[in-house]
Amino acid sequence: MxxxxxxxxxxxxALELIAERGFHGAPMAMIAEKAGVSAGTIYRYFENKEALxxxxxxxxxxxxxxxxxxxxxxxxxxxxxFLHLASALCKYLLDHPVHFRFIEQYYNSPYGxxxxxxxxxxxxxxxxxxxxxxxEGIKQQILKxxxxxxxxxxxxxxxxxxxxxxxxxxxxxxxxxxxxxLEACWDGVKR
Amino acid sequence: MxxxxxxxxxxxxALELIAERGFHGAPMAMIAEKAGVSAGTIYRYFENKEALxxxxxxxxxxxxxxxxxxxxxxxxxxxxxFLHLASALCKYLLDHPVHFRFIEQYYNSPYGxxxxxxxxxxxxxxxxxxxxxxxEGIKQQILKxxxxxxxxxxxxxxxxxxxxxxxxxxxxxxxxxxxxxLEACWDGVKR
DNA sequence: CGACTGTGAATGAATGTTCATTCCTTGCCA
DNA sequence: TGGCAAGGAATGAACATTCATTCACAGTCG
Numbered sequence: 001m002x003x004x005x006x007x008x009x010x011x012x013x014a015l016e017l018i019a020e021r022g023f024h025g026a027p028m029a030m031i032a033e034k035a036g037v038s039a040g041t042i043y044r045y046f047e048n049k050e051a052l053x054x055x056x057x058x059x060x061x062x063x064x065x066x067x068x069x070x071x072x073x074x075x076x077x078x079x080x081x082f083l084h085l086a087s088a089l090c091k092y093l094l095d096h097p098v099h100f101r102f103i104e105q106y107y108n109s110p111y112g113x114x115x116x117x118x119x120x121x122x123x124x125x126x127x128x129x130x131x132x133x134x135x136e137g138i139k140q141q142i143l144k145x146x147x148x149x150x151x152x153x154x155x156x157x158x159x160x161x162x163x164x165x166x167x168x169x170x171x172x173x174x175x176x177x178x179x180x181x182l183e184a185c186w187d188g189v190k191r
Numbered sequence: 192m193x194x195x196x197x198x199x200x201x202x203x204x205a206l207e208l209i210a211e212r213g214f215h216g217a218p219m220a221m222i223a224e225k226a227g228v229s230a231g232t233i234y235r236y237f238e239n240k241e242a243l244x245x246x247x248x249x250x251x252x253x254x255x256x257x258x259x260x261x262x263x264x265x266x267x268x269x270x271x272x273f274l275h276l277a278s279a280l281c282k283y284l285l286d287h288p289v290h291f292r293f294i295e296q297y298y299n300s301p302y303g304x305x306x307x308x309x310x311x312x313x314x315x316x317x318x319x320x321x322x323x324x325x326x327e328g329i330k331q332q333i334l335k336x337x338x339x340x341x342x343x344x345x346x347x348x349x350x351x352x353x354x355x356x357x358x359x360x361x362x363x364x365x366x367x368x369x370x371x372x373l374e375a376c377w378d379g380v381k382r
Numbered sequence: 383c384g385a386c387t388g389t390g391a392a393t394g395a396a397t398g399t400t401c402a403t404t405c406c407t408t409g410c411c412a
Numbered sequence: 413t414g415g416c417a418a419g420g421a422a423t424g425a426a427c428a429t430t431c432a433t434t435c436a437c438a439g440t441c442g
Binding site for chain 4: 394412
């Protein structure tokens with residue numbers, strides 16, 4: 001079976017190589033080889049390496065956001081909605097460890113830091129479920145009255161640390177363990 | 192005033208450059224220039240770049256551990272000891288943002304992952320205050336009954352996320368805010 | 383005291399490698 | 413045959429590391 005979709009092949013190869021070896025361990029030539037394409041061809045589809053990386057991140061973020069929204073019900077109680085989002089996030093990252101590794105690298109690089117800065121300064125993006133959930137929780141005095149970034153740190157800091165431990169093989173996660181941990185995150189943010 | 196201590200100068204320059212620009216943004220030539228030394232000289236003091244980086248990490252870890260131990264009283268209640276360690280860690284990292292950035296980079300690199308793996312597999316290092324504190328808490332049923340790495344994730348995930356936000360300028364920390372957040376971490380790990 | 387010499391620290395140009403990116407060539411299909 | 417996608421060798425920049433050479437100085441001897 002042939003793949004005529006070289007753009008997709010290139011992105012997939014880059015994703016896997018970068019996830020496993022980091023940005024600097026994934027030279028364009030290696031990406032090309034893994035994608036079954038020649039080095040020059042990549043530049044027919046992406047302006048340069050940076051553009052390729054940014055495109056990849058955009059795509060992954062889109063996927064994650066989509067999977068968080070499925071089954072999310074605005075009318076449920078806050079705690080339930082929080083646990084839904086957190087566990088959907090965990091499930092996604094568990095199912096896609098490669099995406100997780102890529103995103104981690106991305107957000108620790110200058111690319112990701114700039115992106116985040118732009119988002120904080122830019123107008124509050126309406127479709128940010130997390131932000132609106134937390135703002136609602138503070139207003140209703142269900143959550144601790146802390147600045148948003150700190151609530152995010154309390155909620156997602158542990159989740160990402162847990163996923164890191166799992167991906168590197170320091171722990172083996174199962175549903176019970178995950179559920180307990182996510183509830184512990186809730187204990188951290190709730191009043 | 193002359194500095195005859197070139198080894199120290201080199202480490203300082205490398206620390207600052209790596210913290211600010213990452214491992215790959217800190218070529219040896221740049222480190223040499225910042226240290227007021229020629230490129231070749233670095234190799235009189237360090238076998239290669241990797242050795243320099245590992246030495247740096249060892250030194251910083253030593254500093255941190257020392258500063259955590261001062262004022263730590265084994266006879267105090269568990270909660271108090273936890274808060275002491277957590278806030279000493281925060282204070283250290285706040286006072287030394289450059290060390291924080293370096294350590295983050297290090298632990299996200301293959302060097303750090305291997306180091307951590309060795310430590311988990313190796314014999315439980317007796318002088319690991321965190322590990323013994325948490326083990327005691329589980330035994331006394333004060334802490335949640337979760338595998339150690341998960342308790343670490345719950346306790347330190349938020350702290351590191353908070354420091355990151357602070358260093359990048361996404362929040363401005365003060366004592367009250369920090370105290371509240373650390374107590375929230377405790378809420379996360381306690382039963 | 384002053385010339386001589388041995389030593390090891392320091393230098394920085396040179397080396398060899400690894401990249402991202404370019405661009406000329408090839409060959410396919412309409 | 414014309415146009416365009418794909419290939420891959422070529423280019424040049426950026427690196428880590430090496431090494432022949434310089435230099436400062438302490439010790440020695442006349």
